[in-house]
Amino acid sequence: MKTRPLTLTVNGRxxxxxxxxxGLMLIDVLHEWLDLTGTRFGCGQGVCRACTVIVDDxxxxxxxxxxxxxxxxxxxxxxxxxxxxxxxxxxxxxTAVSPVQQAFLDHYSFQCGYCTPGFVNxxxxxxxxxxKAPIAKADVEAMVGAALEPHLCRCTGYxxxxxxxxxxxxxxxxxxxxxx
Amino acid sequence: MMRRRRRRxxxxxLAAIVAGVLWLVAANIRWPDRGPVQTVSAAPEQLxxxxxxxxxxxxxxxxxxxxxxxxxxxxxxxxxxGTIHGTNITPDPDHGIGRYTADDFYRALTxxxxxxxxxxxxxxxxxxxxRIARADADAIYAYLMTRPAAAVPNPRNDVGFPFxxxxxxxxxxxxxxxxxxxxxxxxxxxxxxxxxxxxxTLGHCGDCHSPxxxxxxxxxxxxxxxxxxxxxxxxxxxxxxxxxxxxxDAHALxxxxxxxxxxxxxxxxEMATVVALSTSRLSDDDxxxxxxxxxxxxxxxxxxxAVAETDASLAPGRAHxxxxxxxxxxxEGRGVPHVAVALAGNSxxxxxxxxxxxxxxxxxxxEHAYGDVExxxxxxxxxxxxxxxxxxxxxxxLRVRWGDQKPTVDAALVRVLxxxxxxxx
Numbered sequence: 001m002k003t004r005p006l007t008l009t010v011n012g013r014x015x016x017x018x019x020x021x022x023g024l025m026l027i028d029v030l031h032e033w034l035d036l037t038g039t040r041f042g043c044g045q046g047v048c049r050a051c052t053v054i055v056d057d058x059x060x061x062x063x064x065x066x067x068x069x070x071x072x073x074x075x076x077x078x079x080x081x082x083x084x085x086x087x088x089x090x091x092x093x094x095t096a097v098s099p100v101q102q103a104f105l106d107h108y109s110f111q112c113g114y115c116t117p118g119f120v121n122x123x124x125x126x127x128x129x130x131x132k133a134p135i136a137k138a139d140v141e142a143m144v145g146a147a148l149e150p151h152l153c154r155c156t157g158y159x160x161x162x163x164x165x166x167x168x169x170x171x172x173x174x175x176x177x178x179x180x
Numbered sequence: 181m182m183r184r185r186r187r188r189x190x191x192x193x194l195a196a197i198v199a200g201v202l203w204l205v206a207a208n209i210r211w212p213d214r215g216p217v218q219t220v221s222a223a224p225e226q227l228x229x230x231x232x233x234x235x236x237x238x239x240x241x242x243x244x245x246x247x248x249x250x251x252x253x254x255x256x257x258x259x260x261x262g263t264i265h266g267t268n269i270t271p272d273p274d275h276g277i278g279r280y281t282a283d284d285f286y287r288a289l290t291x292x293x294x295x296x297x298x299x300x301x302x303x304x305x306x307x308x309x310x311r312i313a314r315a316d317a318d319a320i321y322a323y324l325m326t327r328p329a330a331a332v333p334n335p336r337n338d339v340g341f342p343f344x345x346x347x348x349x350x351x352x353x354x355x356x357x358x359x360x361x362x363x364x365x366x367x368x369x370x371x372x373x374x375x376x377x378x379x380x381t382l383g384h385c386g387d388c389h390s391p392x393x394x395x396x397x398x399x400x401x402x403x404x405x406x407x408x409x410x411x412x413x414x415x416x417x418x419x420x421x422x423x424x425x426x427x428x429d430a431h432a433l434x435x436x437x438x439x440x441x442x443x444x445x446x447x448x449x450e451m452a453t454v455v456a457l458s459t460s461r462l463s464d465d466d467x468x469x470x471x472x473x474x475x476x477x478x479x480x481x482x483x484x485x486a487v488a489e490t491d492a493s494l495a496p497g498r499a500h501x502x503x504x505x506x507x508x509x510x511x512e513g514r515g516v517p518h519v520a521v522a523l524a525g526n527s528x529x530x531x532x533x534x535x536x537x538x539x540x541x542x543x544x545x546x547e548h549a550y551g552d553v554e555x556x557x558x559x560x561x562x563x564x565x566x567x568x569x570x571x572x573x574x575x576x577x578l579r580v581r582w583g584d585q586k587p588t589v590d591a592a593l594v595r596v597l598x599x600x601x602x603x604x605x
Contacts, residue, residue: 001511022499022502023502023506023511025507045508045516045519045520045557046507046508046557046558046560047557047558065560067507068507068508068560069503069504069507070502070503070504070506070507072499072502072503073503073504073565
C-alpha cells in the first residue's frame, strides 16, 4: 500500500513525519514504529476496547479505539497511551502512578491485566470530564457504569474496576457537586 | 327584527355546536365492555395454522414489547401524528380481546373497528389486512384466544389534537381503507398469487416500504417504492427494477428473508425484527412465493456489482474511508465475517437514495444477532469525527467506488439528516 507522512504527538512527545502506509491502524504504528506496546490488541473488531487511547483536543479528552481507527486519522492530533499517565523523573523513571492507576492497584482491580490500559484510559477520561462538569453524588454509580460498560474484562474483574473508579470519583475534590 | 332573527340563528348554531361536542365526547368515551368472556376450542391443525399466520402477519412486532408477555402489547410506534401503542391482544377480558367473538375479531383485523365500535388508528395495518381470508382470520383468532391471558393495561396513546378524535378515523376509512393498488410486479402463477397475499396483505410490507400521503395513507400508485418518513432509517424501494439494480436476485432475497444476511447485505433495525419474527419462520414455499411476487414471474437479471476507479476529486472521501471504516470493512471493502458486511456490492451503496448510507455513517448501527450463531458487531457512528462535507465526501467515494452511483451527496443533505429529528428529506 502507498505510504503518506504522519506526524502526531504521543504522551507529549512529537513524532514524525513518519512514512506510514495508508490504511494501517494506529495500534500497529504504536507497536511497530514507536515501540509503545502497552496498548493492547484484543478483538481487532472495536468491541473489547483494550486498544483504547485518549485523544486530546479543544473539547477535552475522549476515547478512540486504535484497532479500528487508521493511523492517518490521528495526523496532527495529540494522544495519550497507558505509558503516559505516570509521573517520571528526568531520567524517565516512574516516580508516581496516576490517581486512576493507584486506585486500580489499591482495589486489586485487574488479574491478567490485558484490558487494563483500556480501563485506565476510560477512567481517566471520565475523571477529566467530571472535573469540568461535576455531577450529583446520586448519579456517580450510574455514570461510572456508563463510562466503563463498553470495556470487556475476561477475568471478570468488573466489580473491582467499578468500585475503584467510584471511590476515586467520590473522594476527589471537585468531581461531585456539593449539596446535591 | 333583523337582530332578533340573527340572535335566534345564533342560538341554533350554539345548540348544534353543543350537540356536536357531546356527540364527539360520547363517541370517544370508552364504556366498560360487559360482553360475555369468550372461550375458544380449536383443532390442532387450526391452531398450527393460526400460529403460522400470526408469524406471517408479524403481529408480535407491534403487540409484544421487548421483555414483555407475548401479545400483551405496549410497543410504541412513533408516527407523524403522535405515538401509538400496540395493544394487548391476549385473551384477557378487560385489557385484551377476551370478550371478542370471531366476528368482532374479523372486523377489528380487516376493518379497523374494535369491539363496541371504537375506531382503531390505521397504525394497525387493517387497510393491508383488509383482504385476509375469513378462514385465516378465524385461525389467527383461535390461536390468540388460546394463548395465556396477560392482565397488562394498554398504555395511553400520545396523539395530538385533532388526530386524537377517534371518530375522525371514520372519515379516513371512507377515503382510504378499501383502496387497493396495482400489484408491484408482473405475474399470474400460483406462487405469484400466494406471494401477493403474503407481501401485500399478511406481511403488510407496504406499511413501511410504500410512501404515505399527508394523512398517512399508503400511496398505492407508488407501492413499495420506499419510504423515508417513518424514522431515521428509510425503508428502501423494493419494486422489481430497484431490487435488480441493487443486485438482488431470488437467491439473495431467500438468504436475506430466511436469515437476515445475504452476502454484502444485512437486515438491521426494524427489518432485522421482521426477519427474526416473521420471514425466517415462513415455509420455504411461502418464502419462494414472496420472492416470486417481489421480483415478478419473469425477473430481470440482477445488476452485476462493479468496482469503479475513482479520480482525485474523490480522494478526501477515500482517506476518510481508510481512517474510519477500513478497520472493519477492509481496504478493499470485503468486510469481515461475523463482524462487518462487505461494502463492495453492498445494497445500501447501490441505492439511488443515499439516505440510509448517510444515516449509517452518522449514527452507526447497533450490533445484531441473526439466528443462533450469526452476528454482526456494532458499527460506531462518525457524527462527531466527520463534518457535513466530510460525510458527503465519504458517501460519494463509497457510492462511486462500489455502488455504481454518481457523487451527488452534498453537505446540505448531510446537515438535514444530522438533526436528530430528521426523518425525511
